[in-house]
Amino acid sequence: MMHSALWLLALLPQSTPTPIVPESPQGSDSIQTFPTVVVEPAPSNASGPPPDATTRITIGADEVFEHNYRTLPEALRDVPQVMVQETSYGQGSPYLRGFTGFGTVLLVDGVRLNNSVFRAGPNQYWNTVDITSLDRLEVELGPNSPLYGSDALGGVVRAFTRSPYGELNTPTGKLIYRYSQAADYHIFRAEGSFVGERTGVLVGLTAKDFGDIEGGSEVGLQPGTGYDESDADIKVEHWLDDHSLLTLGHYQVHQNDVPRTHSTVDGIDWRGLTRGSDLVRSLDQDRTLTYVQLHQSDLDGLFDAMTTSLSWQTQKEERYRVRSNGRIERQGFDVGTVELFHHMFREGPSGHWTYGLEFVRDGVDSFLDKGSFQTAADDIQGPVADDARYTSIGAFVQDRFAIQERTDLIAAARFSNIVADADSVRDPVLDTQTSVHDTYHNNSFSLELEHRLTEWQDSVWYGGVSQGFRAPNLSDLSRFDNARTNEFEVPAFGLEEETVTGYEMGLRSETGRTRYDISAFYTDITDGIVRVPTGNVNGSGESEITKANVGDGYVWGWAGSLTYALNESFDVHLDAAYQRGEQDTFPTSAPVLVREPIDRLMPTTLHAGVRWNAPVRNGWVELRLTHAQKADRLSTRDEQDTSRIPPGGTPAYSLLDLRGGWKLSSHAECMVGLENLFDEDYRVHGSGVNGPGRGVVLGLIFSF
Numbered sequence: 001m002m003h004s005a006l007w008l009l010a011l012l013p014q015s016t017p018t019p020i021v022p023e024s025p026q027g028s029d030s031i032q033t034f035p036t037v038v039v040e041p042a043p044s045n046a047s048g049p050p051p052d053a054t055t056r057i058t059i060g061a062d063e064v065f066e067h068n069y070r071t072l073p074e075a076l077r078d079v080p081q082v083m084v085q086e087t088s089y090g091q092g093s094p095y096l097r098g099f100t101g102f103g104t105v106l107l108v109d110g111v112r113l114n115n116s117v118f119r120a121g122p123n124q125y126w127n128t129v130d131i132t133s134l135d136r137l138e139v140e141l142g143p144n145s146p147l148y149g150s151d152a153l154g155g156v157v158r159a160f161t162r163s164p165y166g167e168l169n170t171p172t173g174k175l176i177y178r179y180s181q182a183a184d185y186h187i188f189r190a191e192g193s194f195v196g197e198r199t200g201v202l203v204g205l206t207a208k209d210f211g212d213i214e215g216g217s218e219v220g221l222q223p224g225t226g227y228d229e230s231d232a233d234i235k236v237e238h239w240l241d242d243h244s245l246l247t248l249g250h251y252q253v254h255q256n257d258v259p260r261t262h263s264t265v266d267g268i269d270w271r272g273l274t275r276g277s278d279l280v281r282s283l284d285q286d287r288t289l290t291y292v293q294l295h296q297s298d299l300d301g302l303f304d305a306m307t308t309s310l311s312w313q314t315q316k317e318e319r320y321r322v323r324s325n326g327r328i329e330r331q332g333f334d335v336g337t338v339e340l341f342h343h344m345f346r347e348g349p350s351g352h353w354t355y356g357l358e359f360v361r362d363g364v365d366s367f368l369d370k371g372s373f374q375t376a377a378d379d380i381q382g383p384v385a386d387d388a389r390y391t392s393i394g395a396f397v398q399d400r401f402a403i404q405e406r407t408d409l410i411a412a413a414r415f416s417n418i419v420a421d422a423d424s425v426r427d428p429v430l431d432t433q434t435s436v437h438d439t440y441h442n443n444s445f446s447l448e449l450e451h452r453l454t455e456w457q458d459s460v461w462y463g464g465v466s467q468g469f470r471a472p473n474l475s476d477l478s479r480f481d482n483a484r485t486n487e488f489e490v491p492a493f494g495l496e497e498e499t500v501t502g503y504e505m506g507l508r509s510e511t512g513r514t515r516y517d518i519s520a521f522y523t524d525i526t527d528g529i530v531r532v533p534t535g536n537v538n539g540s541g542e543s544e545i546t547k548a549n550v551g552d553g554y555v556w557g558w559a560g561s562l563t564y565a566l567n568e569s570f571d572v573h574l575d576a577a578y579q580r581g582e583q584d585t586f587p588t589s590a591p592v593l594v595r596e597p598i599d600r601l602m603p604t605t606l607h608a609g610v611r612w613n614a615p616v617r618n619g620w621v622e623l624r625l626t627h628a629q630k631a632d633r634l635s636t637r638d639e640q641d642t643s644r645i646p647p648g649g650t651p652a653y654s655l656l657d658l659r660g661g662w663k664l665s666s667h668a669e670c671m672v673g674l675e676n677l678f679d680e681d682y683r684v685h686g687s688g689v690n691g692p693g694r695g696v697v698l699g700l701i702f703s704f
């Protein structure tokens with residue numbers, strides 16, 4: 001079980017582990033050596049290459065339960081260098097070292113969640129992964145396009161679903177219930193696994209009822225924030241032989257009427273915020289993922305292990321909007337993605353080699369319905385291009401090898417080719433149909449160095465340089481839709497790739513009862529794609545914006561973490577993260593390029609806590625403090641986003657949570673806590689809703 005002592009891993013560089021391949025269910029034990037991640041019998045561990053990253057933290061299902069995280073994005077909120085913005089209660093977009101949305105990558109069992117319609121800035125798509133179906137999350141901070149391709153600018157999160165074999169390789173059933181008083185939600189999950197001699201099956205059903213959030217002592221009830229969600233999943237694992245595992249997975253999520261509250265009359269006026277004018281603005285979101293994967297290990301041939309995956313994923317989005325004048329609008333899109341990857345691993349005298357070939361293709365259809373206000377131009381496309389394709393082909397190689405007895409070098413390179421084709425795009429000037437046909441090529445590289453100060457890996461200096469790139473996607477090239485408050489985005493033609501180069505160095509140590517880590521990073525941004533005003537105002541009074549490769553800039557920061565075990569039962573933890581960044585942009589309609597703070601830059605944030613574990617390990621109590629300083633380093637667009645960011649910046653806040661848990665029996669576990677003891681009104685910088693006030697949280701797990 002991951003506890004506060006493992007918060008330190010948020011800043012640890014990782015050596016490449018033994019190839020992450022499945023082991024047969026005939027009783028292979030889990031392996032854990034500091035600082036590599038656990039290699040468990042779960043076959044999902046074989047999804048994707050064993051990555052090398054200067055920063056990683058693992059968040060397990062036990063940690064999710066203990067801290068009552070209700071969504072995947074929320075599960076990242078306690079990771080140093082990460083800020084989780086929530087435009088609405090049903091949306092969550094992590095900022096990894098200053099990047100979010102299409103500047104970060106999420107993989108589910110190795111399959112990319114990212115597609116070609118992801119927007120700039122925060123979006124809701126990470127919340128379409130059911131947190132209750134996951135075994136763990138792995139967070140890697142910093143640019144890493146050599147391994148993960150386009151979009152890997154700020155970091156990568158890898159989500160792994162649960163295996164039907166579980167811990168004891170026996171059939172099990174599980175009932176999960178989670179409740180929050182102030183956040184007003186109930187989450188129910190029922191799952192069962194069935195295990196045969198060579199085949200295991202896991203089936204899960206989840207229902208989520210999110211009511212309206214009760215804020216702190218000033219705000220109180222925040223109306224129009226609740227929604228419903230229903231999820232289902234099935235995973236089948238069949239051993240073809242002792243070294244070959246065939247996995248079939250299917251996952252689906254449906255979110256109904258998720259409100260964008262701050263854009264409506266239900267928005268709040270806390271600390272000078274302005275309310276939106278829409279009467280209704282809600283979103284239906286559906287996502288399905290189906291894949292088949294073959295994992296092979298202990299091969300006699302050119303490669304020691306291989307993973308092959310073929311997947312089909314759909315993301316459907318429909319927005320319902322009632323403007324202040326009563327006009328009703330519906331718009332949305334349907335994205336179907338086929339992905340094929342083949343990863344190969346080899347251990348030899350020249351090092352640990354990882355190779356990969358990847359193919360991803362999106363097909364996109366979109367629509368816009370303004371009812372009686374519909375014009376001929378409105379039939380051309382919805383929020384993004386209609387009748388569009390987006391194809392990516394990539395190949396990469398990585399090697400980890402020793403250059404001295406205690407020093408390892410990890411080198412990686414990737415070639416990518418991306419083609420965007422859209423047959424139905426609305427020309428923002430002529431209001432007629434046009435098309436987009438663009439091709440992008442990129443070569444990216446990384447070098448990392450790790451030096452062990454002792455014979456063991458208990459004290460390590462580390463550092464490296466890594467590149468990231470993002471090719472313009474269909475959202476950049478063809479979006480015709482609302483952006484931030486009172487802004488409307490139109491298509492941008494002739495864009496080039498944006499690139500970043502990340503530098504990092506640090507020292508970590510684990511000696512006796514103490515673990516600590518301190519690191520610093522610098523990310524250089526070249527040809528950044530940013531929103532710029534056109535100087536036009538549309539018929540609804542919204543300022544028109546588009547995109548351009550003018551956003552040169554940087555993000556830098558440092559983070560420190562310290563964990564000390566007072567004795568076998570008590571440990572204390574402290575971590576802090578600091579970031580600064582600026583980027584070139586056009587803050588007004590004037591043709592003047594200005595360097596400003598990066599949008600929604602994470603404020604200095606601190607976590608501190610103390611945890612007690614019962615000597616027999618059947619109970620625990622944790623007191624945890626989170627403090628964020630005032631976020632007042634604002635860009636012009638931040639200052640204009642008055643329905644989400646109060647005048648002068650988002651206020652500082654301090655949250656104190658008290659939680660505890662115990663095993664009621666060998667088949668039952670309970671967690672109970674009191675969150676936000678100060679009943680403070682707060683919101684994470686850039687969010688559209690305030691966080692919950694003081695309230696009781698409860699979690700129950702029954703196994704049978």
